[in-house]
Amino acid sequence: MVDVVSFLIAAAIVLGGALGVVGFSNPVHAALSLIASFFGVAVVFIIQEAHFLALVQVVVYAGAIVVLFLFVIMLLGVDTATDLRTEPLVGQRALGLTFGAILLTLILGGLFLSGPGDERGAVALTGQQSVVQPVDDRSQIEQLGEDLFTRNILAFQATALLLTIATVGAVVLVRNEGGEDLVIDEPGSAAD
Amino acid sequence: MNLSAFQTAVESGQPYLADGVDTGDIILAVVKAVIALVLCLVATMLMVWFERKVVSRLQNRIGPNVAGPFGLLQTLADGIKAFFKEDNIPENADKFVFRLAPYLSLLPAFLTFTLIPLGGDFNDGKNWSVEIFGRETFLQVADVPVGVLFFLAMSSLGIYGIMLAGWSSGSKYPLLGSVRASAQAISYEAALGLALASVILVTGGLSMNEIVQTQAGAGFGGIIPNFNIIVTGFIPFAVFIIAGTAELNRPPFDLVEAEQELVGGFHTEYSGIRFALFFLSEFMNTVTMAAIVVTLFLGGPAGPAFLGESLGWFTGFIWFFVKLLLFLFMFVWFRATLPRFRYDQLMDLGWKFLIPLSLGWLLVLAGIRVARNGDLNVLDNAQADTILVITVAFAILLIGMAVLRGAMNNARRERLLDAGLDPAEVR
Numbered sequence: 258m259v260d261v262v263s264f265l266i267a268a269a270i271v272l273g274g275a276l277g278v279v280g281f282s283n284p285v286h287a288a289l290s291l292i293a294s295f296f297g298v299a300v301v302f303i304i305q306e307a308h309f310l311a312l313v314q315v316v317v318y319a320g321a322i323v324v325l326f327l328f329v330i331m332l333l334g335v336d337t338a339t340d341l342r343t344e345p346l347v348g349q350r351a352l353g354l355t356f357g358a359i360l361l362t363l364i365l366g367g368l369f370l371s372g373p374g375d376e377r378g379a380v381a382l383t384g385q386q387s388v389v390q391p392v393d394d395r396s397q398i399e400q401l402g403e404d405l406f407t408r409n410i411l412a413f414q415a416t417a418l419l420l421t422i423a424t425v426g427a428v429v430l431v432r433n434e435g436g437e438d439l440v441i442d443e444p445g446s447a448a449d
Numbered sequence: 450m451n452l453s454a455f456q457t458a459v460e461s462g463q464p465y466l467a468d469g470v471d472t473g474d475i476i477l478a479v480v481k482a483v484i485a486l487v488l489c490l491v492a493t494m495l496m497v498w499f500e501r502k503v504v505s506r507l508q509n510r511i512g513p514n515v516a517g518p519f520g521l522l523q524t525l526a527d528g529i530k531a532f533f534k535e536d537n538i539p540e541n542a543d544k545f546v547f548r549l550a551p552y553l554s555l556l557p558a559f560l561t562f563t564l565i566p567l568g569g570d571f572n573d574g575k576n577w578s579v580e581i582f583g584r585e586t587f588l589q590v591a592d593v594p595v596g597v598l599f600f601l602a603m604s605s606l607g608i609y610g611i612m613l614a615g616w617s618s619g620s621k622y623p624l625l626g627s628v629r630a631s632a633q634a635i636s637y638e639a640a641l642g643l644a645l646a647s648v649i650l651v652t653g654g655l656s657m658n659e660i661v662q663t664q665a666g667a668g669f670g671g672i673i674p675n676f677n678i679i680v681t682g683f684i685p686f687a688v689f690i691i692a693g694t695a696e697l698n699r700p701p702f703d704l705v706e707a708e709q710e711l712v713g714g715f716h717t718e719y720s721g722i723r724f725a726l727f728f729l730s731e732f733m734n735t736v737t738m739a740a741i742v743v744t745l746f747l748g749g750p751a752g753p754a755f756l757g758e759s760l761g762w763f764t765g766f767i768w769f770f771v772k773l774l775l776f777l778f779m780f781v782w783f784r785a786t787l788p789r790f791r792y793d794q795l796m797d798l799g800w801k802f803l804i805p806l807s808l809g810w811l812l813v814l815a816g817i818r819v820a821r822n823g824d825l826n827v828l829d830n831a832q833a834d835t836i837l838v839i840t841v842a843f844a845i846l847l848i849g850m851a852v853l854r855g856a857m858n859n860a861r862r863e864r865l866l867d868a869g870l871d872p873a874e875v876r
Contacts, residue, residue, distance in 0.1 A: 283543075285543070285546065285613075285616065286545075286546075289546070289613075292609070308593070308594045308595045309595055309598070309655075311595075312595045312598035312599055312601075312602050313598070315602040315605075315606070316598060316601050316602045316605055319602075319605075319606065320601075320602060320605030320606060320608075321605065321635070324605070324608055324609075324612065324631060324635060327612060327613075327616075327631075328628070328631070328632075331612075331616050331624065331628065332628065396654070398655065
């Protein structure tokens with residue numbers, strides 16, 4: 258009972274936040290409702306007893322990523338309300354609606370094909386049997402860590418490589434080679 | 450709640466949920482939350498007084514001395530005054546966000562406080578719980594199974610209050626202050642998290658209660674306490690203190706609110722009770738951060754084992770508050786003595802010093818643990834392996850430092866040559 262009520266509240270927050278992201282004309286308000294949506298997702302994780310995932314969701318998505326969004330919005334000066342009736346890319350909305358409808362059909366199909374003793378929908382959607390119970394009685398963090406460093410080691414290292422490339426790229430971008438001279442005010446460089 | 454949720458509750462150390470939720474449990478939870486809120490507010494109020502008084506004494510002034518004995522009620526008087534002041538909202542402000550921001554910064558400060566174990570009984574394997582009205586419970590509002598992460602989540606959410614306050618004011622200086630504040634908080638969060646990781650590594654768990662439990666009792670030699678400050682080798686503690694001070698935007702890292710440059714930072718446009726809320730959350734954060742340091746590194750309510758538990762479970766309270774006061778005094782002392790950092794110095798300290806240091810230390814700690822458990826199997830016994838790990842770590846550290854030094858010198862030399870300096874002058 259508690260589960261159902263909490264799920265309904267969380268789902269309302271998730272959907273309301275998501276609608277706000279699309280619907281608010283001010284980008285900062287949209288970013289705020291994105292945070293609300295992420296929080297709802299974290300609550301859904303907690304209901305499923307994935308405490309670690311829930312907190313990572315808050316730290317990484319609601320905490321770090323939206324802060325970066327807000328940085329960009331505030332510093333680039335695009336924080337003014339935009340007219341939502343004009344379409345920035347022609348045909349964008351029709352395409353979005355089409356793909357949204359396809360996704361919804363897939364998820365609903367999966368849902369109706371699943372149930373007690375029937376896993377066809379879940380298998381078709383995710384390629385895996387649904388895992389309702391924890392795999393064993395170790396703590397979630399232990400299980401996650403072992404999974405990351407054994408079964409998914411390739412994806413894990415690929416992500417690490419990707420982040421390294423991004424860091425190097427950022428450094429190269431700010432190096433300012435061949436551009437205007439940077440002002441040097443180091444001690445001993447004698448600015449005369 | 451279903452059965453598996455109960456099992457998780459029991460495993461994660463909430464004994465009062467073990468046999469179902471009844472009215473008494475709910476009352477207990479509400480009472481604990483209310484007591485924690487009151488305690489937190491009173492502690493914050495006293496902290497404001499304490500800071501003003503101590504800073505005054507350090508600067509040869511008297512400080513607040515009119516309202517109440519020793520000026521103790523000064524904060525209360527200021528708070529009441531703030532209620533009756535005019536509440537200005539600037540013309541250009543984003544009204545909704547402007548009103549929301551103070552609460553966004555107050556809420557995380559209080560929620561973090563609910564994680565702190567304030568006391569407890571760990572005699573005879575009592576698992577830190579105490580009995581109140583026939584119910585077993587912890588002296589903390591909630592023992593979240595991933596408490597340490599909850600702390601990190603709340604400190605990253607606290608940024609929003611500051612950031613949105615500056616932006617929604619619709620004015621330049623608050624925006625600059627808030628951008629500085631959020632950049633600073635994000636940079637130091639990494640160092641904070643890495644220092645925390647060392648504690649998690651030696652504890653093997655994320656719950657605050659577990660962290661305190663592993664620190665209770667005697668460690669090396671039966672006299673030295675088993676506190677994490679010693680077990681993790683002091684470096685994570687030092688990093689945590691520095692990063693924590695920066696996270697709090699307290700001096701010497703208070704360039705976020707540098708009056709001389711920014712008129713006051715992100716809260717320039719706030720007045721009346723809304724400003725008071727920011728003020729409150731800032732000091733509440735200070736109290737909470739000190740409490741977190743005590744919990745993570747100094748054993749929270751655990752005292753040195755050889756002194757025992759002469760006052761029963763009340764001993765924990767006394768130890769906790771003595772340690773808390775120590776750190777609060779340290780924060781005030783920082784403010785009274787240290788000059789403010791420049792922005793580039795701040796970023797250098799965070800990114801180039803604290804993060805590499807805590808990351809390297811974490812790896813060394815992990816290596817030592819593997820060697821000590823006898824899982825390395827390079828030399829003939831675990832002790833020799835441990836010494837090997839330490840030697841290799843220090844050798845790598847020295848080589849790394851030498852290479853970095855060389856690269857930095859070279860880069861500087863090239864830059865100076867590019868700027869047209871005489872090659873003979875450039876060393």
